[in-house]
Amino acid sequence: MRTVSVPRAAARLLAAAMLALLAACSSTVPRHESDAQQRARYAAYAGEPQDSFTWLGSYYSWDALGDNHLVLFTTPNDAYLITVQPPCTDLNFAQAIGLTATASTVHARLDSVIVKGWRCPINEIRKLDYTKLRADMRAEADKGGS
Numbered sequence: 009m010r011t012v013s014v015p016r017a018a019a020r021l022l023a024a025a026m027l028a029l030l031a032a033c034s035s036t037v038p039r040h041e042s043d044a045q046q047r048a049r050y051a052a053y054a055g056e057p058q059d060s061f062t063w064l065g066s067y068y069s070w071d072a073l074g075d076n077h078l079v080l081f082t083t084p085n086d087a088y089l090i091t092v093q094p095p096c097t098d099l100n101f102a103q104a105i106g107l108t109a110t111a112s113t114v115h116a117r118l119d120s121v122i123v124k125g126w127r128c129p130i131n132e133i134r135k136l137d138y139t140k141l142r143a144d145m146r147a148e149a150d151k152g153g154s
Contacts, residue, residue, distance in 0.1 A: 043100075055137070075100055096126070098126065099123050106122035
């Protein structure tokens with residue numbers, strides 16, 4: 009068996025790049041928080057319930073916040089807090105979700121989140137001020153680190 013040696017500087021650079029990529033892909037809200045704590049944090053930055061949002065057939069990412077809530081990112085900076093009608097018991101364990109839409113628009117009380125082949129009707133849609141949430145989280149982290 010032949011071994012390949014990688015210079016230390018290259019290994020460190022590769023490790024730093026992988027950590028940066030992992031950090032970029034992770035949610036802003038800390039994972040050590042419970043689903044209820046995450047929901048409360050997101051809800052503090054959520055606007056009033058709205059009837060719909062434009063959806064062009066794909067989303068950036070999503071995070072389950074228990075069995076009946078999720079945050080859907082349509083872009084890296086645009087997010088919606090969505091409440092689905094119970095029971096949607098597999099939401100917390102799903103690897104992927106789908107959405108129904110009508111004319112490129114997702115409507116509350118009309119469309120659904122698809123989880124493992126089951127339809128979970130959307131009860132409520134609330135736009136998140138995700139930019140403010142991230143800024144406040146950074147300020148909180150800076151204050152804690154000082």
